[in-house]
Amino acid sequence: MPTSAPSSAPSSNEQHADRQRVMRVLALSQAERLETLYEDFDAKPDWTFARRPETGLVMVRGRTGGGGAPFNLGEMTVTRAAVTLNSGETGHAYVQGGNQRKAAIAAFFDAAWQSAALTARVKAEIVDPLNAEIEAEDRRVRAETAATKVDFFTMVRGED
Amino acid sequence: MYVAVKGGEKAISNAHSLFAAKRRGNTDVPGLTIEQIVNQLSFAVDRVMGEGSLYDRELAAIAIRQAQGDLIEAIFLIRAYRTTLPRFGYSAPIETGEMRIDRRISATFKDLPGGQLLGPTFDYSHRLIDFALDADAEVPAPEQAETDPLASVPRVTDLLGADGMIEPDPAEESEIGDLTREPLEFPAGRDLRLQNLARGDEGFLLALGYSTQRGYARSHPFVGEIRMGAVEVSLFAEELGFEVPLGRVTVTECQMINQFKGSMKAPPQFTRGYGLVFGHSERKSMSMALVDRALRWKELGEEQTAAAQDEEFVLSHSDNIQASGFVEHLKLPHYVDFQAELDLIRTMHREHAERLNATEDDTETPREAAE
Structure with a gap:
């Protein structure tokens, strides 16, 4: 199983856990997959950009020794966008990479998920299938890695 | 001129x-x-x-x-x-303990929780050129084996840390330096040193790391663990008021374990050097860990004897863009500078010739006689 939201999330984040899960799945999915799902999503509400897609940088932090004091490791590209549905909900996206269409579509689905009329459909048609694909891919990688696990056998020598 | x-x-x-x-x-x-x-x-x-x-x-x-x-x-x-892109912010620190591990090895423990996972590697290969390698040939699907989704893969340093045998991770500090924002000043904290090394030239760090093994700031290193795989990155978005998962990056982490340090109060413990780099690069993360450890000489009460310990030398020369900028600028026109030098050397030649003439006039000693 993939690890879920970062463990460092403060308690104020817990009320947002459901939405974080949605945003995580959208961020981790391939742009082409989101494009297809967006095209196939019936009866899309009209929407406008609350914030046009913009590509920028996030400085990724690591921890000294793996678990100690943070330091700045290096940057990654991130594209953000915000979309407002005609029903009023605003969705946000911060997604890795420079693909602006992906950010726009992710923001759209985040908005749609917040719209009571669409929540169940977004979950069933978008989030759940994408999550299943991500989990399947992670399982495949883990299984391939597991096949390279070393099984030691003890070589008996005269004495220790 | x-x-x-x-x-x-x-x-x-x-x-x-x-x-x-x-x-x-x-x-x-x-x-x-x-x-x-x-x-x-x-x-x-x-x-x-x-x-x-x-x-x-x-x-x-x-x-x-x-x-x-x-x-x-x-x-x-x-x-x-x-430099053309805006900065959205700083991520929450990535948690390498929660990595989806693609490779994980330890040179210090044969059997350890989570096991030795070789992953994709060219270690243990014979380094023979494969003339038959066909880029378009079909590749058989990699083998798969069952995994235990609940099995944890603790860091080796945490296993040793539980017994107090190794120094703990350094505690958080209030300010985290960022050398993309402020010029590097000396002495630099370990945060800035690690940032500098993480983006430093692999060849430079490899050579310095190698020098520590050959006796220049020797620290008896062991690879406690190398792990490589995908970690999730998240960013606290002000307008949302919570951490947004952005995606995943692949990183390679090296935990180098080095010889002890103790004091009157504390029993001896293994010391550590840390390497963390983007992507799959074991050579770089190992070199980084060796150099990180060497740069800690003062904190650990060691003597400074070698280049790899000299933070100003290491950190000022690790960046290959700064380095190639300064080296390669020598190709640009230096005509005026050089004309000045040429003028100077002509003057010196002239003066030298004049001095020589004056000496020859003064001394009557024939050359043949001296020989």
Whole structure:
């Protein structure tokens, strides 16, 4: 199983856990997959950009020794966008990479998920299938890695 | 003295066209696609991301193609590009303990929780050129084995730490330095040193790390653990009021375990050097860990004897973009400077000749007699 939201999330984040899960799945999915799902999503509400897609940088932090004091490791590209549905909900996206269409579509689905009329459909048609694909891919990688696990056998020598 | 440095526009433009044609090479051969570079030259991509200090596989591949495979030139392109982008913020620290592990080995423990996972590696291969390797041949699907989704893979340093045998992770400090925002000053904290090393030149760090093994600031290193895999990155978005998961980056982490340090109060403990780099780069993360440990000499009460311990020397020369900028600027016109030097040396020649003449006039001693 993939690890879920970062463990460092403060308690104020817990009320947002459901939405974080949605945003995580959208961020981790391939742009082409989101494009297809967006095209196939019936009866899309009209929407406008609350914030046009913009590509920028996030400085990724690591921890000294793996678990100690943070330091700045290096940057990654991130594209953000915000979309407002005609029903009023605003969705946000911060997604890795420079693909602006992906950010726009992710923001759209985040908005749609917040719209009571669409929540169940977004979950069933978008989030759940994408999550299943991500989990399947992670399982495949883990299984391939597991096949390279070393099984030691003890070589008996005269004495220790 | 004055030499004009205007002109040459036509020559420069033609040189660039010639370079573009050379880059493309024989047009009967298909051009490289970005996907080919991302997928088939992943170590080159990883190096450009790491030393370009920007995680973006596609951008790195575009830069590699444009630079005709000159990785330092590609890193330069990436560094220049990043200055055109706004900074959205700083991520929450990544948790390598929660990594989806693609490779994990330890040279200190044979049996350890989570096991030794070799993953994709060219270690243990014979380094024989494979003349039969067909880039288009079908590759059999990798073997798969069952995994225990609940099995934890603790860091080796945490296993040793539980028994108090090794120094703990350093505690959080209030301010985290960022050398992309403020120029480096000395002495630099470990945070800034690690940031500098993480983007430093692999060859430079490899050589320095090697020097510590050969006795220059010897620290008896063991690879406690190397782990490589995907970690999630998240960013606290002000307008949302919570942490947003952004995606995943592949990193390589090296925990180097070194000889003890104790005091009157504390029993001896193993000390540590830490390496963390973007992408899959064990050589770089190991070198980083060796150099990180060497730079800690003062904190650990050691003597400074070698280059790898000299923080000003190491941190000022690790950046291959700064270094190649200064070295390669020597190719630019230095006509005026050089004319001045030439003038000076002519004067010195003249004076030398005059002195020689004066001496010959003064001394009557015949050369033959001296010989």
